[in-house]
Amino acid sequence: MKKAKKLEELTWEDVEREEEGIIIIPVGSVEQHGRHLPLGTDSMVAIAIAEEASARTGVPVAPPLWYGWSPHHMVLPGTVNIRPEVLEELLYDIIASLSEHGFKHFVVVNGHRVVNIPWIQLAAYRAKEDLNVNVYIFDPAFASKELKLGRMGHAEEIETSQMMVIRPDLVRKDKIVDSLVKEEFLYHVDPSDPRDTLCYLPSRERMEELAKESGGVNGTPSKSSLELGRKYHEHVVSRLVELIEHIKGVR
Numbered sequence: 001m002k003k004a005k006k007l008e009e010l011t012w013e014d015v016e017r018e019e020e021g022i023i024i025i026p027v028g029s030v031e032q033h034g035r036h037l038p039l040g041t042d043s044m045v046a047i048a049i050a051e052e053a054s055a056r057t058g059v060p061v062a063p064p065l066w067y068g069w070s071p072h073h074m075v076l077p078g079t080v081n082i083r084p085e086v087l088e089e090l091l092y093d094i095i096a097s098l099s100e101h102g103f104k105h106f107v108v109v110n111g112h113r114v115v116n117i118p119w120i121q122l123a124a125y126r127a128k129e130d131l132n133v134n135v136y137i138f139d140p141a142f143a144s145k146e147l148k149l150g151r152m153g154h155a156e157e158i159e160t161s162q163m164m165v166i167r168p169d170l171v172r173k174d175k176i177v178d179s180l181v182k183e184e185f186l187y188h189v190d191p192s193d194p195r196d197t198l199c200y201l202p203s204r205e206r207m208e209e210l211a212k213e214s215g216g217v218n219g220t221p222s223k224s225s226l227e228l229g230r231k232y233h234e235h236v237v238s239r240l241v242e243l244i245e246h247i248k249g250v251r
């Protein structure tokens with residue numbers, strides 16, 4: 001299988017030879033993922049998707065933004081919360097730097113779901129206006145809607161199954177604890193859920209409950225499987241490849 005083209009492994013001459021002007025930037029988080037998944041799950045997932053798409057398309061992938069906005073997960077140790085305005089500035093500067101060197105199309109792959117979206121949107125909009133570049137926000141939750149996997153939670157079967165594919169060595173199956181996703185007033189976590197009428201707001205109170213109940217899990221990771229992980233991962237990677245091929249076609 002072809003290898004990912006990582007920006008940090010290229011020389012400046014390699015970058016100068018890049019003709020398509022497209023680059024992928026994975027972003028994730030370092031936050032608690034229950035007792036059975038590692039803190040870096042969101043970043044690892046974004047990196048795996050981005051690197052696989054890079055290998056298949058030949059488009060380079062920039063070093064990831066490991067940290068995300070995770071105020072609600074601070075109730076459990078190891079979580080690192082970066083203020084969204086800092087993340088916005090950081091992503092903007094990465095795009096600004098690379099746009100000086102000929103990159104025009106930036107594909108941001110988000111592994112931290114809806115919580116990272118607001119600051120990515122702000123950075124992307126500013127970059128588009130100021131730098132005359134295109135920024136595409138690729139979010140696996142949106143890219144996998146047609147699989148109808150049911151409600152998203154946290155450290156549930158979708159994340160756990162995908163980690164079984166990309167980092168099976170880090171999934172502690174003996175530590176899996178379920179926690180039934182609670183029906184909340186007008187809000188059901190999953191944007192594809194027709195009942196979801198309120199936008200997401202990170203909640204420290206809710207996470208405190210979940211920490212006591214399940215060690216930070218929201219959902220049923222006991223339903224995880226390698227088959228589900230393969231199906232989901234392959235679907236998301238192929239949607240990202242499709243987007244990159246589309247950009248190549250219209251640029």
Ligand SMILES: [Zn+2]
Pocket residue numbers: 033041042111112154155159
């Ligand atoms: Zn996660």
